[in-house]
Amino acid sequence: MEGGNETFTTDFILLGLFPNMKYVCILIHTIILIYLAAVTGNFILLLLIWMDLRLHTPMYFLLSQLSLIDLALISSTVPKMAINFFSGRKNITHLACGTQIFFFFTLGGAECILLTLMAYDRYVAVCNPLRYAVIMNQGVCVQMAVVSWIGGILASTAHTIYTMNLPICGSREIHHFFCEMPAIMKISCTDTATYELVVFVMGIAFIVIPFGLIMTSYTLIFLTVLHMKSLKGGRKALATCTSHLMVVSFYLGPCVYMYMTPGSSHTPEQEQAVSVFCTVLTPMLNPLIYSLRNKDVLEALQKVLGKHPVIKQNT
Template identity: 65%
Template sequence: MDWNGTSTDFILLGLFPGFRHPKLLILVILLIYTTAFAGNSVLLVLIWLDPRLHTPMYFLLSQLSVIDLAYISSTVPKTAANYFQGSRSISYFACAAQMFSFLTLGLAECILLTLMAYDRYVAVCNPLRYAVLMRPQVCLQMAAAVWTGAALAALVHTVYPMHFPICGSREINHYFCEMPAILRMSCADTSVYEMVKFVSTVVFLLVPFSLILASYALIFLTVLRMSSRKGRNKALATCSSHLTVVSLYFGQAIFIYMTPTSAHTPEQDQVGAVLGTIVTPMLNPLIYSLRNKEVVGALRKCTGRGRDCKKCPIPQHGAQKCSICSFQSVHNQVKP
């Protein structure tokens, strides 16, 4: 209750409240959630169990899987519970907690995707220094910076919007507590905060997206110089797959957060949110990892169907062929 005795609870109208077949919609969402949860969980287990996957690239991928698991779990279970229980209310503090977790995970994914692009840039364009630039201490520092920076920025963008006064109906035309939906209900002047939101979006979305594009541009230039046509086509196909997910995630986030709240409808916000918080976590393990031969080999090994891999020619790299050697073999295909 607030100071004048009115309820501070919000009402979540749900996922596309005007949709004619809500039962079909929630079943599709639950199917996507199950697929995303299973794919990311399997990937985490494989990276943890297989020593061949204890490399910087897969360490970053494991962080992405953790983010995706928490990301999709921060919205879908509550949405499904509200639908099956017939309850749409969410308390003020639960709404703030959901917004904070959602923003933290979203910002963390933006930063992490940038670091993953940097990892691939070093691996392809500067493989001889890969072991130095991506040593374990650096990877741990990267992970700490991702979570700390994302949490601090999310705290600011949770406290500020939640303090705006709400006038009239407390119905949120969304399936979770998202910043634009809260701002749309406010009767105060939010123009100053809209500017703060725009600047933060440039820092956490536009700059990382530009760095990712720059990294892949340099990777493409290096790949195009490869003498092996097969290796060149494979590398280009891999990069294009990664860029598809990056474009999907950053595109919807830039549309929602870099434009004024009044410039798009609640339905458009929901479409963007579904792409970023539900579809992308399902696609990430498929595109980034499960199509990777090393991950497939680890899966076969865990199920007892794997074969011994070719031994690495460098003794200190261990018995199995390592990622650094793979990157160096790719680099050797580049014309001098």
């Protein structure tokens, strides 16, 4: 009978964000506001990069890809969480759960690769400026974007297939606000020790190695800046680099905790807190970091806003 019930009951139950929290309603409303801010910020950044010809450069092309990833990442989790909370329904179908896992890992993997390639772009711009236009041509930029997405899709496909085929013998309650691989592994009735090792190895490939390459790029950049005669040029180079390093630390730091440490050492509350930071706060912070610390983006925004009075006068 238990096997029969398992066959027909394929839906999972998402317990939601901090279900035992007293004022969870306030938290949900705050996250929805953050979601709206993230969507608005990333959409504005994409619009500015598309509209302003001065932003049609390799750095901003890669930044536009980061904004697309952030938009998709936050939209893959928050709307479902909000719908479940306000409707009172907690179930999610097996297919929808697998779709969430697939998009989460695709976007996460793509972002890890893209952040590494963005660091390489800054390395070429600062350390080899005379050949920058040749090395970072349009074809190379498109190839970088394609590699990021394909790399994320390949890793995600393997994770999704394995996770969604794990046998669930008891409760199908997931202690999370979305379908996250570690949370599903905890309710599986099979030994996942081997797969945790695979996840650790994948973490080395998508987190440790990219972080090492990023730090190598910025070490070379810093050494080059030290030998620059122009203080203004050095400050400008470091300004774009520090923005990128902030984004890297916000994203890769929590990923190390989630996927490079044993799952048994995490409580559901800790995993949810880290997930909120990665999937909700970071997509909101990224456009702010790149716009507030970037003169070109601010000038593009002022240029767009400045068009409205002119249009009124002409009409």
